Amino acid sequence: MSIDVRTPAERDAILADPGFGRHVTDHMVVADWSSTGGWTVPRVTPYGPLTLQPSAAVLHYSQEIFEGLKAYRHADGGIHLFRPERNARRFAASARMLALPELAEQDFLDAVAALLRADHAWVPDGTGERSLYLRPFTVATEPFLGVRAAAEATFAVIGGPAGAYFPGGVTGIGLWVSTEHSRAAPGGTGAAKCGGNYAAGLAAQAEAKARGCDQVLFLDATEHRWLEEAGTMNVVVVTADGTLATPPLGTILDGVTRHSVLTLAPEHGLVPVERPIAIDEVLRGCADGSVTEVFAVGTAAVVTPVTSLVHAGVTTTVGDGAPGPHALAIREHLTDIQYGRAADVHGWMRRVV
């Protein structure tokens, strides 16, 4: 990744086909923390390397948390965030779970806004579902090999343009239901957005790919029976009797998209329910028609239809094997709100620039 400020022409070439996670903007916001001095005032600086000691705690014990949210440009040129207070609150909750210093929610929001003001030209217009993806994170920087909560940390916000997740139209994915791996256990860090959870899930994700699936679907750690979530997205099941069901919070991430989809469900004729969902119920339901749709939800892809599930070597088709109508309608509804094409009746959008 380049750390030189790009010319407007170079930036426009990147924004024409940004992909995801390949490019960063020109600036970042950084604040340092120590147990004695607290936080420094967050500063906007040119994007560039962080300097860490090889003994920095994060490199050894994964004391790290992050967030992910998008900035959307509306037709009038304004730049808006979607429910960023929930990211700020979750970031503080993740900090507590990882024994990292908490950043005040307003300071989190101000830091994100500061980066957007500095790099507003990097927010693409909304055609083709483009956006600017923002990645706030905190890492333990104290140079100390003992095992305890670090006394020094760095918070930063970086960002990069993101293109349409489904450039050729929304397609379904296949999930490999792991009966061996677990993502989280009660009392663990499943509800934190932390790098360690991802590191621990990569082998399962690789196994899903090796078996011809797109992602892994994790079950509970005790019985390997109850749905938890996909590696990076929450999961939702639509039943023929008109419910939109999703597993309860606890060992899964409290997704902003999950919460938004539960809130919008009644507007789509579905009763939202948070309840334990057994994998055998889902597989049987796909076979007898009582489960009509399964989809995964998260900021990056919004709504991703799940069209097949592979469990214990058996492939089950969801619905007729094509993206379901509720998945597509809820996806469109959410993106219409995010891009300012639909009325924001829930008061979710925050204009920043």
Ligand SMILES: *Cc1c(COP(=O)(O)O)cnc(C)c1O
């Ligand atoms: C970020 C994330 C999600 C989705 O959360 P959103 O707030 O909707 O983006 C779901 N599961 C995991 C494990 C995540 O890290």
